[in-house]
Amino acid sequence: MKIQRIRGVKDILPNEIWKWQYIESVAHKIFPRYGFNEIRLPIFEDTRLFSRSIGDTTDIVEKEMYTFKDRGGDSITLRPEGTASVVRAYIENKMYNPPSVLKMFYMGPMFRYERPQAGRLRQFNQVGVEAMGSPGPIVDVEIMTMVMEFLKELGLADIKLEINSLGSQECRPQYRELLKTEIEKHIDQLCDNCTARYQRNPLRVLDCKAKECGNVAEGLPKLIDHLDPASAEHFAEVRSLLDSIGTPYSVNPKLVRGLDYYNRTAFEVTSQNLGSQNAICGGGRYDTLVEELEGPSTPCFGFALGLERLVSLIPFNESSDLQKHPDVYIVCLGEEAKSMAFEIAHQLRAKGLSVERDYEMASMKSQMRKANKFQSRFTLIIGENEIRSGKLILKNMDSGEQKECTTEELVSEISEPEVDTQ
RNA sequence: GUGAGCGUAGCUCAGCUGGUAGAGCACUCGGUUGUGGUCCGAGCGGUCGCGGGUUCAAAUCCCGUCGUUCACCCCA
Numbered sequence: 084m085k086i087q088r089i090r091g092v093k094d095i096l097p098n099e100i101w102k103w104q105y106i107e108s109v110a111h112k113i114f115p116r117y118g119f120n121e122i123r124l125p126i127f128e129d130t131r132l133f134s135r136s137i138g139d140t141t142d143i144v145e146k147e148m149y150t151f152k153d154r155g156g157d158s159i160t161l162r163p164e165g166t167a168s169v170v171r172a173y174i175e176n177k178m179y180n181p182p183s184v185l186k187m188f189y190m191g192p193m194f195r196y197e198r199p200q201a202g203r204l205r206q207f208n209q210v211g212v213e214a215m216g217s218p219g220p221i222v223d224v225e226i227m228t229m230v231m232e233f234l235k236e237l238g239l240a241d242i243k244l245e246i247n248s249l250g251s252q253e254c255r256p257q258y259r260e261l262l263k264t265e266i267e268k269h270i271d272q273l274c275d276n277c278t279a280r281y282q283r284n285p286l287r288v289l290d291c292k293a294k295e296c297g298n299v300a301e302g303l304p305k306l307i308d309h310l311d312p313a314s315a316e317h318f319a320e321v322r323s324l325l326d327s328i329g330t331p332y333s334v335n336p337k338l339v340r341g342l343d344y345y346n347r348t349a350f351e352v353t354s355q356n357l358g359s360q361n362a363i364c365g366g367g368r369y370d371t372l373v374e375e376l377e378g379p380s381t382p383c384f385g386f387a388l389g390l391e392r393l394v395s396l397i398p399f400n401e402s403s404d405l406q407k408h409p410d411v412y413i414v415c416l417g418e419e420a421k422s423m424a425f426e427i428a429h430q431l432r433a434k435g436l437s438v439e440r441d442y443e444m445a446s447m448k449s450q451m452r453k454a455n456k457f458q459s460r461f462t463l464i465i466g467e468n469e470i471r472s473g474k475l476i477l478k479n480m481d482s483g484e485q486k487e488c489t490t491e492e493l494v495s496e497i498s499e500p501e502v503d504t505q
Numbered sequence: 506g507u508g509a510g511c512g513u514a515g516c517u518c519a520g521c522u523g524g525u526a527g528a529g530c531a532c533u534c535g536g537u538u539g540u541g542g543u544c545c546g547a548g549c550g551g552u553c554g555c556g557g558g559u560u561c562a563a564a565u566c567c568c569g570u571c572g573u574u575c576a577c578c579c580c581a
Contacts (some may be wrong), residue, residue, distance in 0.1 A: 087572080090573090142579050142580080143579085146579095147579085193581080195579095195581095197578090197579075198506080198576095199573090199574085200577095201574080201575065201576090202580095203579090203580075204581095208581090209581060287579095341579065342580095358575085359575080359576065359577090360579090362581060365581065387581060389580090390581080391581080414539090414540080416539060446534085446535095446539090447539045447540060448534090448539090448541080449533090450541090451539095451540050451542090452540095452542085454540090454541060455541040456541085456542095462541075464539080464540070467539090468539080480542085483540095483542095
């Protein structure tokens, strides 16, 4: 049987890699403006890192992790998300006492064993951002603003920023109990799923998509009405800061994040053009995770953004300059020309030009067709006549004009006068 | 883990109620001596996912299996 790729993974082929490189370049342009530097971390970790940070009873840890024993018998897990690794690295490398808030971003593959569907893969790429060391709402707002700016720079339209507050470790348990008792009053009106899970995770009833639960949820108490005073104030400041710089958002009291470590501000960026998995970015504040992993008390804020989903949303122009084409395609006729083409290609590449050529001895028509398919800006024609006269023919493939020039003149003829934009 | 749809040339698909496969695009080569993109012509290309069953005969019906897509769940 032919070996094929693992279920739920994707090959990113050379003809679309420019899209990814473009996104990466925009990240490297925007994030440093806010003081974020890249960090590169292992894609596998000690399994306990994830069970302790993400939460033992979350779906991710219960049934979605790629966990295996390595040859030494240690339990290893392919990272299902990036924050845990960043926090581990922060503690392990004692990156305490930065001059200001410690700000980092990362990009790379994450792994979750789920049934693949539109916008959901088993290996997928995220770009994530973490700011460590400030409890204040300014960080929350700066980062949410940065995401929106990043997405705007990439040309996304029709995206929404939704925010909520998940409260604190103090008020949330109280609210959960209140919610449970309220839900019990309507227990017969819930969908089967929620009937089964409301005891364990009552917050999930709030954003259940089933109509019957939606009706019940309308009448249930909202967490943002039951925040402890400090969290309520924090949330009010977040909203007022967002307002002050005119970042559009909406409060979604039903927004619940799936990872246990979040508290206070939680947010999502969604798009209606993604299919059923409509979140492109999700994140929030996690003030106690560092402590839970045995580091010093360090309040943090971060998010993760799905790159596959992002790629599918960006309105790429297929004829964009981002796609790389050769500066020149060399057409050669005859053995002598073939060896001359070899030398000239070498010289032009050494001067920084990208050169494509015919490697066989195809007919001229065939070679010209290939030059066209490569969308090269110029075609350099070398035949017996050109070798005899020492003047090569350089053809501009847009205008169709061609002129004779010596090998010395080639570089200046081909080089573009315009300056790089990036 | 649950449910539904789909698996025919490199790609997108047609092939009604069974009679040993087609189109468009792509690719290759041509349209007279060394010039692309448009146009015209020719050509290459398929164990019809795999296995079994029914039948004189199956891409077409039945069963199984694998893959895939979408949805639930959950999330990026």
